[in-house]
Structures are given as C-alpha cells and as structure tokens.
Amino acid sequence: MSVVLEVQSLSKGFTMHHLDSQFAAFSDVSFDLRAGEFLLLKGKNGAGKSTLLRTLYRTYLAQSGQALFHSHHGVIDLLRAADVDLALLRRTEIGFVTQFLTARPRVSAEALVAEPLRLAGRSAQDALDEARHWLAAFGVKESLWRAYPTTFSGGEQQKVNLARALILPQKLLLLDEPTASLDVGARAALVARLAELKSNGTAMIGVFHHPDDVADLIDRVIDLTPETSQIEERQDVVV
Numbered sequence: 599m600s601v602v603l604e605v606q607s608l609s610k611g612f613t614m615h616h617l618d619s620q621f622a623a624f625s626d627v628s629f630d631l632r633a634g635e636f637l638l639l640k641g642k643n644g645a646g647k648s649t650l651l652r653t654l655y656r657t658y659l660a661q662s663g664q665a666l667f668h669s670h671h672g673v674i675d676l677l678r679a680a681d682v683d684l685a686l687l688r689r690t691e692i693g694f695v696t697q698f699l700t701a702r703p704r705v706s707a708e709a710l711v712a713e714p715l716r717l718a719g720r721s722a723q724d725a726l727d728e729a730r731h732w733l734a735a736f737g738v739k740e741s742l743w744r745a746y747p748t749t750f751s752g753g754e755q756q757k758v759n760l761a762r763a764l765i766l767p768q769k770l771l772l773l774d775e776p777t778a779s780l781d782v783g784a785r786a787a788l789v790a791r792l793a794e795l796k797s798n799g800t801a802m803i804g805v806f807h808h809p810d811d812v813a814d815l816i817d818r819v820i821d822l823t824p825e826t827s828q829i830e831e832r833q834d835v836v837v
C-alpha cells in the first residue's frame with residue numbers, strides 16, 4: 599500500500615508563561631503510515647496523545663520535525679503548509695474526529711451531516727439521503743433529523759458529529775477518543791464504519807480510552823509515555 603504520511607523527529611513543547619517555564623509534550627516521534635493502516639497512540643494521561651493529533655492537524659504548531667503528507671496534489675509538509683493549502687486538505691483529505699460537535703444555530707442535524715458531501719459536489723438530495731442513512735446508522739432518532747443539534751443531549755450531539763465526520767471518505771483520519779460516552783449501538787456503528795473506511799484505504803491515527811473497541815483494526819501502536827516511547831507491530835501487542 600502507498601505511503602500516506604511520513605512523520606520525522608516530531609517534537610512539541612509548551613511554554614507556561616505564568617510560570618516562566620517550558621516542557622515537552624512529546625519528543626522526537628517518527629513513523630510512517632500507509633493507506634489502510636491504523637496506528638494507535640497510547641500512553642499515560644498527559645503523555646501527549648491528543649497534542650500529537652492536534653500538531654498533525656496544525657491546531658498546534660510543532661517545535662521541530664516534519665510531517666510529509668502524500669496528498670492528491672503532491673507531497674506537502676503539514677507543519678509548514680500555507681494556511682490556504684491546509685484548509686483545503688482539511689476539507690478534502692484529512693479528517694479530525696472528536697467526541698464534540700460544533701453545532702451551528704439554525705442548522706438542522708441532517709443539513710450539518712450532509713454538508714461535507716455538498717461541498718464535495720454531490721447534489722442536495724443525494725447528500726441529504728446519505729446523511730439520513732448515517733444518522734440512522736449511528737442511532738439518532740428520526741424525529742431529531744430536522745431539529746437543531748444545539749439542544750441535543752451530549753450523546754446525540756456526538757452521534758451527529760460522527761455521522762458528519764465520517765460521511766465522506768478521507769485519505770487520513772485523526773481520531774481523538776471518538777467512542778467516549780457513546781452507547782453500545784453507536785460504538786458498534788462507529789467501529790463498523792472505521793473498518794469499512796480502512797478497507798477502502800483510509801489511514802488512521804487514533805487515541806482511544808478503551809482500545810479494545812478497535813482491537814481488530816489496530817496495525818501498530820506507539821506508546822508516548824516518556825522513557826517507554828516505542829513502536830510495536832500488531833501481532834503480539836497488548837493494548
């Protein structure tokens with residue numbers, strides 16, 4: 599399978615201005631990721647798992663290293679790409695999946711879920727039909743599809759968020775604890791969707807509080823806990 603991402607010597611630290619001090623969130627992380635591979639990030643609380651995902655998505659700026667993404671337009675260093683290029687990649691090739699929905703006033707659940715397909719050029723009716731399919735798959739009851747998610751429960755918002763985040767296949771998915779607080783049915787739907795995307799070539803980097811949820815998908819594990827930082831191949835991995 600073709601290479602999707604090459605991460606070399608990636609480091610990220612934070613400055614605590616009020617304490618006049620600096621500390622490393624993670625240091626010197628390197629790995630390659632191929633199409634259809636699933637990399638699990640593990641480590642103790644505060645080991646830097648979410649920070650690594652945010653650094654790759656450029657929500658946080660890296661301190662050093664490079665992250666070469668093999669996009670449809672050529673190889674691009676995610677750490678140094680122009681904002682406009684990054685915005686395009688985020689819309690078309692790189693997804694970031696969390697448990698939190700950014701609901702918008704007066705935008706219905708089904709419109710929110712259909713939006714990525716519409717932006718990708720699908721007809722309004724097609725996009726809406728598929729959005730409804732995914733809302734049903736994640737267990738959002740039909741009476742809520744045309745309602746505004748701003749008033750939904752936390753779990754309902756999370757399901758809408760997953761439907762929206764996973765409706766359009768991406769080349770790379772960054773998953774930050776997407777199963778947290780999901781009910782059993784929605785967790786099964788999520789794992790099934792991830793398996794389908796993976797078998798169609800989506801590469802994934804994930805942080806899971808309960809990695810057993812995705813045990814069958816994991817190809818490799820990186821432990822970010824300082825001193826034990828290492829890459830393990832799947833077969834004999836205990837997550």
Ligand SMILES: Nc1ncnc2c1ncn2[C@@H]1O[C@H](COP(=O)(O)OP(=O)(O)OP(=O)(O)O)[C@@H](O)[C@H]1O
Nearest residue numbers: 612613623641642643644645646647648649650805
């Ligand atoms: N914006 C920030 N400013 C300062 N420190 C931060 C910031 N974001 C994260 N940190 C710190 O970086 C370290 C790594 O945080 P991170 O959230 O990546 O850990 P994690 O491995 O995902 O932890 P957990 O398992 O608890 O979710 C923590 O010590 C955290 O306090």
